[in-house]
Amino acid sequence: MPKTTAPAPDLQVSIAGVTFATPIWTASGTAGTGEEIEQWCDPEKLGAMVTKSVSLKPRSGHPYPRTVETAGGMLNCIGLQNKGIEAFITDELPRLQRMPTRAVINIVGESIEEYVQLARRLNDVDGVDCLELNLSCPNVARGIDQGSDPMWVSQCVHDVRSATRLPLFVKTTPNTNDIVSLARAAADNGADAISAINTLVGMAINHNTFKPRLSNITGGLSGPAIKPVALAAVYKIARAVKIPVIGIGGIMTGTDAAEFLIAGASAVQVGTALFRNPTAPIQIAGELALYLRAKGIPRVSDLVGRLAV
Amino acid sequence: MNHSRPAALLWTRQVARDAFHQRFAEPYIARHARAGQFVHLLPGTRHLFRRALSVYATDAKAGTFDVLHQVLGEGTRCLSQLKKGQTVDALGPLGNQFPVPDSGRRAVLVGGGLGMAPLRLFALELNQKLPKRSPRKNALERTPILLLGARTGSLAIAPFELSGIGIRASWASDDGSRGFHGTVVALLADQIADGRILPEQSVVYGCGPEPMMAALANLCAQHQLPCWVSLERSMPCGYGVCMGCVIRSKTGTGYETFRRVCRDGPVFDSAQIVF
Ligand SMILES: Cc1cc2nc3c(=O)[nH]c(=O)nc-3n(C[C@H](O)[C@H](O)[C@H](O)COP(=O)(O)OP(=O)(O)OC[C@H]3O[C@@H](n4cnc5c(N)ncnc54)[C@H](O)[C@@H]3O)c2cc1C
Numbered sequence: 393m394p395k396t397t398a399p400a401p402d403l404q405v406s407i408a409g410v411t412f413a414t415p416i417w418t419a420s421g422t423a424g425t426g427e428e429i430e431q432w433c434d435p436e437k438l439g440a441m442v443t444k445s446v447s448l449k450p451r452s453g454h455p456y457p458r459t460v461e462t463a464g465g466m467l468n469c470i471g472l473q474n475k476g477i478e479a480f481i482t483d484e485l486p487r488l489q490r491m492p493t494r495a496v497i498n499i500v501g502e503s504i505e506e507y508v509q510l511a512r513r514l515n516d517v518d519g520v521d522c523l524e525l526n527l528s529c530p531n532v533a534r535g536i537d538q539g540s541d542p543m544w545v546s547q548c549v550h551d552v553r554s555a556t557r558l559p560l561f562v563k564t565t566p567n568t569n570d571i572v573s574l575a576r577a578a579a580d581n582g583a584d585a586i587s588a589i590n591t592l593v594g595m596a597i598n599h600n601t602f603k604p605r606l607s608n609i610t611g612g613l614s615g616p617a618i619k620p621v622a623l624a625a626v627y628k629i630a631r632a633v634k635i636p637v638i639g640i641g642g643i644m645t646g647t648d649a650a651e652f653l654i655a656g657a658s659a660v661q662v663g664t665a666l667f668r669n670p671t672a673p674i675q676i677a678g679e680l681a682l683y684l685r686a687k688g689i690p691r692v693s694d695l696v697g698r699l700a701v
Numbered sequence: 702m703n704h705s706r707p708a709a710l711l712w713t714r715q716v717a718r719d720a721f722h723q724r725f726a727e728p729y730i731a732r733h734a735r736a737g738q739f740v741h742l743l744p745g746t747r748h749l750f751r752r753a754l755s756v757y758a759t760d761a762k763a764g765t766f767d768v769l770h771q772v773l774g775e776g777t778r779c780l781s782q783l784k785k786g787q788t789v790d791a792l793g794p795l796g797n798q799f800p801v802p803d804s805g806r807r808a809v810l811v812g813g814g815l816g817m818a819p820l821r822l823f824a825l826e827l828n829q830k831l832p833k834r835s836p837r838k839n840a841l842e843r844t845p846i847l848l849l850g851a852r853t854g855s856l857a858i859a860p861f862e863l864s865g866i867g868i869r870a871s872w873a874s875d876d877g878s879r880g881f882h883g884t885v886v887a888l889l890a891d892q893i894a895d896g897r898i899l900p901e902q903s904v905v906y907g908c909g910p911e912p913m914m915a916a917l918a919n920l921c922a923q924h925q926l927p928c929w930v931s932l933e934r935s936m937p938c939g940y941g942v943c944m945g946c947v948i949r950s951k952t953g954t955g956y957e958t959f960r961r962v963c964r965d966g967p968v969f970d971s972a973q974i975v976f
């Protein structure tokens with residue numbers, strides 16, 4: 393093999409004043425809270441560990457079946473099963489603090505008040521590098537996805553912003569006719585970055601039994617099937633807001649990640665790919681480095697927003 | 702760091718209609734897998750997810766592991782059609798193991814259909830733990846009892862290599878064409894009733910379809926017989942991160958209402974499970 397003299401491309405990125413070793417992170421709900429992942433991914437080579445959504449109180453989640461494979465993707469209705477913020481802080485945070493990677497803690501509430509309480513609680517403890525708000529929790533009482541209402545998003549982000557000093561990422565739902573308005577609402581109220589996208593509402597039916605394949609009837613679609621939708625969302629959001637965008641949706645390879653960066657993302661998260669391959673983020677980062685080298689691009693940040701139109 | 706590994710197919714044997722016994726070369730899994738654990742195989746690039754299969758046999762020296770599977774859908778069909786030398790990407794071994802019986806208790810292994818696979822490996826492990834030259838009576842007491850069930854005699858797959866070490870299976874078939882006429886759980890009830898199996902000196906290990914596991918749990922509860930069951934769930938990840946593969950726990954509340962079959966199991970104390 394010929395020796396290459398070009399230095400390895402620089403994968404480091406900086407968002408909201410926080411540096412990340414690589415722009416390839418795990419996505420919330422697809423990597424647990426670190427205990428499993430640290431057996432498969434060298435934390436030093438992982439840009440960040442974004443944890444499973446944590447709520448104020450423990451949540452049991454929905455009954456089985458919670459997932460189903462679909463063409464090019466999967467549906468899930470896990471139902472946010474998590475042990476609640478207090479147990480999270482005692483059981484999980486110490487390990488995350490020890491792991492040599494960034495800890496992005498994803499929180500979910502049923503009301504603005506709950507988001508504020510969660511943010512306050514995490515403001516007081518060590519080991520949290522950034523907060524990510526999962527705004528895709530359907531409000532049980534009102535029966536609608538409050539995260540698709542720009543007014544609600546404005547208020548929620550505003551109130552959380554006043555409650556915490558932590559860098560604040562806002563994860564938007566694609567289940568709206570105007571994801572750009574949601575991103576603007578978050579940016580205008582002090583968000584440090586927009587994470588896009590969460591899963592798309594979908595459904596699968598067993599035509600033999602006439603039954604839905606998920607216990608909760610509908611679920612969230614993820615995986616390669618949603619990548620085009622996610623790319624378009626990232627592209628539109630990146631043009632509309634001044635803060636960084638974190639791209640999510642169907643990323644399986646280094647070139648998938650590159651496409652999100654070209655569309656305007658400053659970093660990406662890898663979700664469903666982790667199920668197929670527990671070392672996916674490390675492999676994808678390696679492939680991205682090879683891609684950059686082949687293109688003669690020395691720094692990954694030079695790729696961001698390079699769409700040729 | 703752990704990672705997935707390519708496992709090369711050595712051979713495939715058809716053992717019944719739609720059922721295949723396959724041997725793969727992969728030294729890490731061969732060395733580390735214990736009875737009850739599973740491998741998570743990626744049969745082809747068309748599949749997003751891996752397919753979970755119990756480890757049926759291992760040979761640490763030769764560096765091989767075996768699986769026994771039924772063609773159910775596309776994933777298992779792809780596996781069965783692999784050519785010698787082709788590889789599948791394998792993750793494993795994953796999950797927990799069958800716990801060894803407390804002293805003074807004899808293992809009763811109850812398998813339905815392909816559920817026999819992990820029990821066969823467990824029988825072998827238990828047999829290897831038996832003292833080589835202990836008094837005959839003692840050794841006999843501790844030789845595992847194997848009860849196997851099939852829908853019909855022609856689908857009964859004999860676990861390979863076990864008869865060679867003196868472990869023989871008693872059979873039950875739903876249509877009476879082989880052995881006991883009835884389910885394998887009914888066979889266990891029968892053997893308890895006639896005193897061949899003593900609940901206070903036994904511990905049951907079950908693997909098979911879920912309705913059978915539920916019936917087994919029920920029977921064992923009636924006789925205060927400890928019972929471990931190996932369960933199946935659709936497993937997107939297999940290593941504990943997705944929370945997809947859950948089973949309802951009898952004792953857990955809140956977050957612990959649902960346990961992960963891939964990581965908290967697949968082997969559970971049947972008294973802890975809501976079927
Ligand atoms: C721990 C464990 C051990 C297993 N051991 C064996 C074994 O030794 N021999 C054997 O024949 N089978 C075993 N199974 C079941 C085996 O995983 C399924 O039969 C297989 O995944 C079906 O895949 P398919 O593509 O052929 O079928 P399809 O029906 O096309 O599969 C569709 C989807 O459903 C999932 N799925 C369907 N049925 C099951 C099931 N019963 N369990 C888990 N996932 C399912 C598949 O993984 C896939 O995601 C085991 C399952 C688990 C969880």
Ligand SMILES: Cc1cc2nc3c(=O)[nH]c(=O)nc-3n(C[C@H](O)[C@H](O)[C@H](O)COP(=O)(O)O)c2cc1C
Nearest residue numbers: 419420421445468526589590614615641642663664
């Ligand atoms: C099983 C599963 C669970 C998820 N749980 C969460 C969650 O708790 N919080 C959250 O913000 N997003 C959650 N997501 C969404 C992912 O973080 C991600 O936005 C989405 O899956 C798209 O990325 P992907 O195609 O790479 O999976 C979950 C996704 C899956 C598949």
Ligand code: FES
Nearest residue numbers: 939943944946963
């Ligand atoms: S299969 Fe993902 S947690 Fe068990």
